Amino acid sequence: MSGFDWMVPVILTVITAATPLVFAGIGELVTEKSGVLNLGVEGMMLVGAVSGFIAALVTGNYFLAVCAAAFAGAVMAFLFGVLTLSLMANQVATGLALTLFGVGLSALMGQEFVGEPVTALSKLNIAGLSDLPFIGPILFAQDALVYLSFAMVAIVSWFLYKTKAGLVLRAVGDSHDAAHSIGYPVIAIRYLAVMFGGAMSGIGGAYLSLAYTPMWAENMTAGRGWIALALIVFATWKPGLVLVGAYMFGGITILQLHAQAAGLNVPSQVLSMLPYLATILVLVLISKDESRIRKHAPACIGKIFHPAA
Amino acid sequence: MLLKIEKRAEYSKSMVYLTPVIALVLTVLTSIVLFESLGVNPIEALYQFFIAPLDTEYEFSELFVKATPLILCAIGLSVGFRANVWNIGAEGQLTMGAIAGSSLFIYFPETDSIFLLPAMIIMGALGGAAWAAIPAFFKTRFNANEILTSLMLVYVALLLLSLLIHGPWRDPAGFNFPESQTFSDSADMPILIPGTRMHFGTLLALLAVFGAWIMMARTLIGFQVKVIGEAPRAGGYAGFSQKKIIWFTLLFAGALSGIAGLSEVSGPIDQVVPSISPGYGFTAIIVAFLGRLHPVGIFFAGLLMALTYLGGETAQINLGLPVAVTGVFQGMVLFFLLACDVLVHYRFRLNIARKATS
Numbered sequence: 001m002s003g004f005d006w007m008v009p010v011i012l013t014v015i016t017a018a019t020p021l022v023f024a025g026i027g028e029l030v031t032e033k034s035g036v037l038n039l040g041v042e043g044m045m046l047v048g049a050v051s052g053f054i055a056a057l058v059t060g061n062y063f064l065a066v067c068a069a070a071f072a073g074a075v076m077a078f079l080f081g082v083l084t085l086s087l088m089a090n091q092v093a094t095g096l097a098l099t100l101f102g103v104g105l106s107a108l109m110g111q112e113f114v115g116e117p118v119t120a121l122s123k124l125n126i127a128g129l130s131d132l133p134f135i136g137p138i139l140f141a142q143d144a145l146v147y148l149s150f151a152m153v154a155i156v157s158w159f160l161y162k163t164k165a166g167l168v169l170r171a172v173g174d175s176h177d178a179a180h181s182i183g184y185p186v187i188a189i190r191y192l193a194v195m196f197g198g199a200m201s202g203i204g205g206a207y208l209s210l211a212y213t214p215m216w217a218e219n220m221t222a223g224r225g226w227i228a229l230a231l232i233v234f235a236t237w238k239p240g241l242v243l244v245g246a247y248m249f250g251g252i253t254i255l256q257l258h259a260q261a262a263g264l265n266v267p268s269q270v271l272s273m274l275p276y277l278a279t280i281l282v283l284v285l286i287s288k289d290e291s292r293i294r295k296h297a298p299a300c301i302g303k304i305f306h307p308a309a
Numbered sequence: 310m311l312l313k314i315e316k317r318a319e320y321s322k323s324m325v326y327l328t329p330v331i332a333l334v335l336t337v338l339t340s341i342v343l344f345e346s347l348g349v350n351p352i353e354a355l356y357q358f359f360i361a362p363l364d365t366e367y368e369f370s371e372l373f374v375k376a377t378p379l380i381l382c383a384i385g386l387s388v389g390f391r392a393n394v395w396n397i398g399a400e401g402q403l404t405m406g407a408i409a410g411s412s413l414f415i416y417f418p419e420t421d422s423i424f425l426l427p428a429m430i431i432m433g434a435l436g437g438a439a440w441a442a443i444p445a446f447f448k449t450r451f452n453a454n455e456i457l458t459s460l461m462l463v464y465v466a467l468l469l470l471s472l473l474i475h476g477p478w479r480d481p482a483g484f485n486f487p488e489s490q491t492f493s494d495s496a497d498m499p500i501l502i503p504g505t506r507m508h509f510g511t512l513l514a515l516l517a518v519f520g521a522w523i524m525m526a527r528t529l530i531g532f533q534v535k536v537i538g539e540a541p542r543a544g545g546y547a548g549f550s551q552k553k554i555i556w557f558t559l560l561f562a563g564a565l566s567g568i569a570g571l572s573e574v575s576g577p578i579d580q581v582v583p584s585i586s587p588g589y590g591f592t593a594i595i596v597a598f599l600g601r602l603h604p605v606g607i608f609f610a611g612l613l614m615a616l617t618y619l620g621g622e623t624a625q626i627n628l629g630l631p632v633a634v635t636g637v638f639q640g641m642v643l644f645f646l647l648a649c650d651v652l653v654h655y656r657f658r659l660n661i662a663r664k665a666t667s
Contacts (some may be wrong), residue, residue, distance in 0.1 A: 039456065079644070088314070088655065089647040092395055092456070096594055097643040104636025111631045218633075223464050230457045269472035276461040280447070287453040306316065306655075 010258060011138050015146055016212050018250025020045070020204040020221075022149040024228035025235070025242040026156050027200020031077075032232060033160060034193035035173035035300035039095025040080055041201050042225025043102020048073040048202025050110040053209040053216045056118050066145065066206055073202020074195040076102060081194045085187050088304045103219060110216045120214040121145065121207075145207050150243070152200065157239040169193060173298035176305040186305050201225065223276065230279045234286050236296040245282075252278050314655045324653045329599055329610075331652075332645035339641055340634075349628055357627050358620030358638075368619065370505035374577055375615035378403065378586065380514040380608060381569035382593030384521045385562030387602040391525070392538040394558045396444065398459030399566040400590025401466035402437040406567020407574045407585050408470055409436020414496040415478055415489060415581070425495045430513075430571055437567020438560045440466060445559035449552040455559070463590070474583050489581035498576040510572030514611075517565055522604040530557060566590060587618070588636075595643045614639060 024041050031038050038044075052069030056062055080098050083089040121143040124130075129140035160166040169189055172179045176186045208224070209216050227249055235241030256271035287293055341351040362368050382399040389396045410433030413425065443462060447453040471487075480490040498508035525531040537544040537554045544551065573585055596614050600607030621635030 083644070083648050087648050087651040089650060093598060093643075094647050096397060097640060097647055100591060100595065101637065101640025101644055104633055104638070104640045107633035108631055108637050111633055223461070226457060226460050230454075230461075233454065233457075267472055267476065269468040269475075273465050273468050276464045279461050280443075280453070280458050283453040283457055284447050284451045287447075288451045290452045293452070306314075 005134065008134060008137055010254065013254045013257065014247060014250045015138075015142065016207075016250075017253040018247045019146050019149050020207045020212065020224055021228050021231060021246035021249055022153065022243055023145075023204030023207065024201045024225060025231045025246055026149075026152050026239060027197040027204070028228055029197075029232050029235070029237060029239060029242055030156060030160070030169070030200075031193050031197030032301055033173045033237065033298055034169050034190045035176055035298050035303065035305075036084065036190050036194055037091045037095065037302040038077065038080055038084075038098070038194060038197055039092060039229065040076065040098025040102065040225075041197075041228050042221055042223065043099035043106075044073045044076045044198050044201035045205030045208070045221045045225045045228075046102045046106035046219070047076050047109070048205030049209040049220060050106040050113075050205075050216055051202065052206030053118065054109065054113060056210055057113065057116060062121055062210065065210060066203055069202040069206030070199040071202070073198040073200070073205065075198070077195045077198020077201075078191070080198070081191045084304070085190050085194070088306055091302050091304075099225070107218045110218070113216050114218070115215065118210065118214050121211040143211055145203065145211065148203075153239050153243045160239065170298070173300055176300050176303070180305070180307055186307070190305075201228075204228070227275065227279050230283050233293070234282050236286070236292065237298065238296070249275055249278065313658045314651065315658050316655055320654050321652065321656075325601060328649040328652060329601065329606075329646060331649045332599075332642060333613075335645040335649070336638065336641045339645075340638060343634070343637065344630075347630065347634075349630060354624060354628060354630065357624040357630075359616060361623045361627070362616060362619035367505055370502060370507040371619055372612060372615050373511045374506050374508070375618050376611040377508075377510045377514045377576075378569035378573055378589040379593050379596050379614055380611035381510075381517055381572070382562075382566045382590050383596035383600065383607045383611060384514075384517045384604055385565035386593055387597040387600065387604070387607055388521060388525070388534055389558035389562050390538075390597060391602055392534045392554050392558050393541075394555050395456045396441065396459045396559055396562050397456055397594060398441070398444065398461075398463050398590070399562060399569075399593050400586060400588065401459070401463035402440045402563040402566035403570035403573075403586055403590045404463075404466040404470050405440035405570070406433040406437035406563075407570030407581065408466075408473065409433055409439070409567065410571030411489070411492075411496075411574050411581050414492055418490065418493065421493065421495045423495065426498070426575065429496060429575060430568060433567045433571025434564040435567065437565070437570065438563040441559040441563025441566075442556075445556045448559075449555050455555070459559075470581075470585070471583055474581055478581055480580075487583050491580045492575060496575060497579065498572055506577050508572065508576040510568070510576050513568055513572065515608075517568075518604045518608050525604070534558065566593075592639055595639050598643055599646055614642075 024045055028041055048069040051072035052065045055068035056065035076098060080094055083094045084091045123141050123143050126140040130136045168184055172186050172189050180186045205221060208220055231242055231245040234245045252275050256274055259271055260268060344351040344354040382403060386396060386399055410429040413429045413432055440462060444455040444458040447458050448455045474487045478489045480488055498510050501507045533549045534554055537549055537551055570585060574581055592614055596607055596610045600610035617635050617638050621632050624630040625632050
């Protein structure tokens, strides 16, 4: 086993890089499954990141900090819901507005806190198991949010495909008129799905400011919200594949750090481009098969629902 | 529900023009609360934001300096938005335009030909268009979502700029600062009014406004853009090619954004630096919507958003307000605008009144 010990720190960093994407991706997946496209993930992550960071700094309680981040993300998502669901605004434009607003708002909220450090979210040590060689530090000594991220994927997967409520949510996403005509409250269901997405994005953002790099910096998400959106296309709207995709992108992000440490003679900027180029590549490869996308994408995604009187 | 939202038989023309005004009023009212919570006298803050930046002739000219890249990018984006082509990567196209255009000066710094600047502008347009061609190709050939690809390319373009300016483009006599050498006179945008920074790029922006206006109102391609956007199937029956429109709108936006980038480095900045734009390419999205995707509207919306940049600076200097207020303000404008737009296609009606008549 000891021959693979060098891999442990690599895998650990991949996990921290992937976790924000898992949260944001799984949340947005539920939003999209209900037929709503919220392009404001980046903005919700940023507001979540700064809210969680401030809460951690002020209270010192990380449970409260994560709750604050989830709440802030959900409030942002609620705003999006008011515009797109109640006032029937264009979802693409509103999502962009949410991101632009989130960038500004998070910068304003966090401007007094730039550069202030917090202690990183502590790792759990599961007694006895975390000392195991190789698998111990990887499987049994993560922070609570990493376990939560896996739990969320399982819960969402179970909810969408094994519960009646999940079936209703998917029905709303596939045909809002049919769902409405059988008497399901389309708008209310979408509000819940959108706010769940916001809460998850908020936690994903907080993972960045509390665990990945325990500090706040303007625009610290650096496009991860958009990568999370691309992940969903990559995963063809399947929760399990969102997890796989997030770890793939986590791996690519980490690749650049280790390539530099290994003394690879490539400019850092070129390595930093990799996650973005990989996102484009993946989108192109997946979208090429148009019928496959059409088969899996919620049929009503991005469409405005106005119940005819 | 007491309040019912009812679809109008036809969209309300007066609301199209009224909603931006309502949105602005709501933004100002909300920002009064915001300023109050930041511990600043709201009246004073609003004065610093909207009146003080226009005090002198020089500051007035600065308004056009800041509006120039906003208008150029927004005109390009608006044509795409009309056709439901969601290019949100103007910031990247602007950066690539600046890189491509200034490469001529960087590699031929001794040139004093009068053709240098025109060639740089053309290169800028080509650079931006080439960058926008990538999402166009992926969209038309592989059906890849242009929103995500165009945005990802923003990060790539910014990293490419950083790579150049920390490497081969760094001024050898520049004490190792990540900056190129300053542009020669023949690579500079001519100043329009002596004593100000208002430059030739502003004329290009005005040209873009008039050009786009004529294009959208009077030419076949403008008509095709509108039809594909509003009724794609009708466009299909008429034989209009959706792919052609995707290519056209992206290349058009890329070229204008590229010119915007070049006119920044050749104009107010006067050299290549790691940060060319304070997010003009993103604010241009707000400008495009606030201007109702109409060239003339975009001209005024561009001036207004430029004012928020200037106002943000003035308020920072005089009141110590954080610059981030500008971003919040710009985001709020778009939010309120999209919210008010419900009035264009729908009307609110009290349910009680209806029961009484029936």
